[in-house]
Amino acid sequence: MPTVPVSAASVAAPPASPAPSGRTFFGHPRGLATLFMTEMWERFSFYGMRALLVLYLVAPVAKGGLGFSAGTGLAVYSVYNALVYLLALPGGWVSDRFWGARKTVLIGGVVIMCGHFLLAVPAEGSFFAGLGLIALGSGLLKANISTMVGHLYPDRNDPRRDGGFTLFYMGINLGAFFAPLAIGTVGQNVNWHLGFAMAGAGMAVGLLQYVLGSRHLSPESDTVGSPLPRSERAGLLRKCALWTGLAVVFYAVVVGTGSYSVGWLIWPLTVVGIVIPVLVLVRMRRDRELDRADRDKLTGYLWFFAAAAIFWMIYDQSGSTLNVFATDSTANTLFGFNFPSSWFQSLNPIYIMALAPVVAWLWIRLARHDRNPGTATKFAIGLVLIGASFGVMMLAIAAASGGAEVSPLWLAVVYLVQTVGELCLSPVGLSVTTKLAPAKYTSQMMGIWFLAVTVGDSVAAVLQQLLGDSFLGTASFAIQGAAALLAGFAVLMYRRTIKGLLGDVR
Template identity: 40%
Template sequence: MWERFSFYGMTAILVLYATEDTDRGGLGMSAGDASLLYGLYMASVFLASVPGGWIGDRVLGAQRAVLYGGALIGLGHLSMAVPVSWSLYPGLLFIALGTGLLKPNMAGLLSAFYDREDRAGRDAGFSVFYMSVQVSALIAPIVVGALGEGVNWHLGFGAAAVGMGLGLVQYVRGSRHFGDVCRAPERSATPAERTRVLRGTLAATALVVVVYGVDAALGTFQLGHMMALIGLLCVGLPIVCFWRLLRDPVLTAEERVRVRTYVWLFLASAVFWALFLQGGSAFALFAKDATDREVLGWTVPASWFQAAIPLFVLVVAPLFAWLWTRAGDRVPTVGKYAVGMGATAAAYLVMATAATLASDGTRVSPLWLLVAFLLLAAGEISFGPIGMSATTAIAPATFVSQMVALFWLAGALGGGLGGNALKVSGDRVPGPGWFLALGTAALATGALLLLFRRPLTRRLGV
């Protein structure tokens, strides 16, 4: 729950804080640079799930990985509570590392309580889990937005630290009911493997610090330079991870076929996350600058609109869980992805219409944003829990957390692409053509999923 509070709290105010004038406590960034920062953070959160998944599968076990990940997220928010502008950056780093540990291992822990053949039950269970954690996601934009926009930005950033502390206490108390499930890795890394990974990590970290340190010392550093590295990692890391996984001798021939076919789900997920994560950047700017937020003489904070998606997820998740259970095997994972992509395309077409109405400077009704967020929520419930469920079902037995990390790595690729999308548009508030182009991309992806659903389902087995 509190990881979601952290995520949606950051979604609510990060871009608003970055674009706020410095004399009002913000960073004074342009909309394009703020979107790059947002994309950098989002991509880093998802990229960190790759080492986080490996650590859970091979070193700590999922139970401890979730605990340590939550602690790092709490430390990150404590750092950001310090009222100086530079505290944002170490805080973002801690949060990204902690989320990378928590995300894949939480899914791996949950999947361990389901039989591998119980596909409908697993999908419904992940949908209910996804719905449950949305409670804090609903509260986060309201609490963090009110504190950040209304009182002090750093107070808003630090709010999640309190909740994460309480959440960790509850997790430790409740973990005794897990028994030995995921308490230790099924296939622990050997001392030689741990040493090799540690040396490689230290060498890569040192290289990055030196290169960007020189860049900063020369006075030439820009966010785009960091985004270039993240972009390379977003593209290169999935290739390396899939290649290494497919070469592992532990995999059977059937498992290799499933993993190869999973690449297509990975690419569809990347498209979805690139579009969905615009809710915290392009949609947030539209709420701030092009939406009528006056209610009885009071201006609704722009950040509060970010509560709409988790609210709608809470509303539609039980319906989708019932539908997936009732449909059983008749609606495969690829079909559910197609439904989600169709809903996402519809959201962008709604926003294209709203942007057309706002193109003359008129502020439009908030109902446009709310309808778009409802459709994005339907897309998320068709991709998030279904994707995690399918990934854990497809994953070889000793690679569950690492496969879930690959699922979130699609989010990294999507976050990197999405972070550049607004920069490319060149507009502070995206115009109707921008929304229409992305909506068309979603529609085309959904059509391809429908067209190839049968051969993909046959190879995936889910």
């Protein structure tokens, strides 16, 4: 998911002092160049490492990998991805209560860089510690950097605002496009850990230019929106220390008794990735301070949340299940040119850059003729397309039966169908999330949207652990594809009911 959404906080940011004037960045505030480059290099490190992650996990020890089974490797990948989006929720809270957006992004970037360099150390313990740091740092950075883009435009009606976010998203997808080409090549053809080190170096470059260009950012990015009183900080630190201590003691006992396996990490984190989003949604829905209209809107939003979770459950397997298929069953040769299997990870961002303007133009053109599909219909289209992509994968698996290697065009088509589905669902989901947010939860709703990714990836992790290597079989693709198709038809069938719950939101 290369696109990073505009946070609710950025949409609703109050007027502030304008950023320093002077030279501009394509007619935009100079600070946009700083944030553009920071996010580009962060995405370079994130997607470069992600292109290698599952391949390294399942590669035989003799070839420098960790030698995990396919099911375990896929589950580790899914849990890691789920944590990245789960931690975006507290990442926004830390900015609001402690550090402010600018400092939080800086600290998040440093934590990410350290995590990547830990991956470069050839030891399983440091590897998983590095993954944890990258997830933590990504949560801090992801939750706040889009907000800082919004801070550059104090006037919410500034006509440059949408264009600024468009340029920002271009940086995201540029980083995501080049990362597998560079890091994937080095990691697969030279050394896994050198590839991970390249990801750390990319983040270091992003941090350097962030520090050098920070003077161009808006003063509002230094503001701590709702500082946590000192009287409450001590209690919070005690709770954190207590839970951390309990976790350390628990895992010390597990290791000390010789019972430890990677499952002791995967299963608890998977459960957390499902339980926490459910608890957050239930608490919000039962809030008695909300009026009937807001509760109805949240009920309608549950449809979109569930649909998005199913969508991301399949979509996020692009870097895991499809990556393994690309390595094991795809002829990585086209027109006589050989390339590493990780290069397939560059297809999605280039498709996005090519097709996003086309899809945006299509919605506008349909709206002019009063034929623009509603939010529920667009979600249904996205679900049907993501389900259909796994239908194509079933055909590819059939073509690869008996150990044959299929044409890379199979995966090119799968990624194309998934990208069109993403463009139908993801931007619409971001928009409806901000529009449905009750006033009390305006700043939290974008974090709720991220939680749909967490749930989807956590459910995938459960299936991957239960099914093991058979998760890569035809039956698994058929079940998941059918689930997405049924969900799409359900949303389409009940679209009028959903529309009624949304009230005045369209």
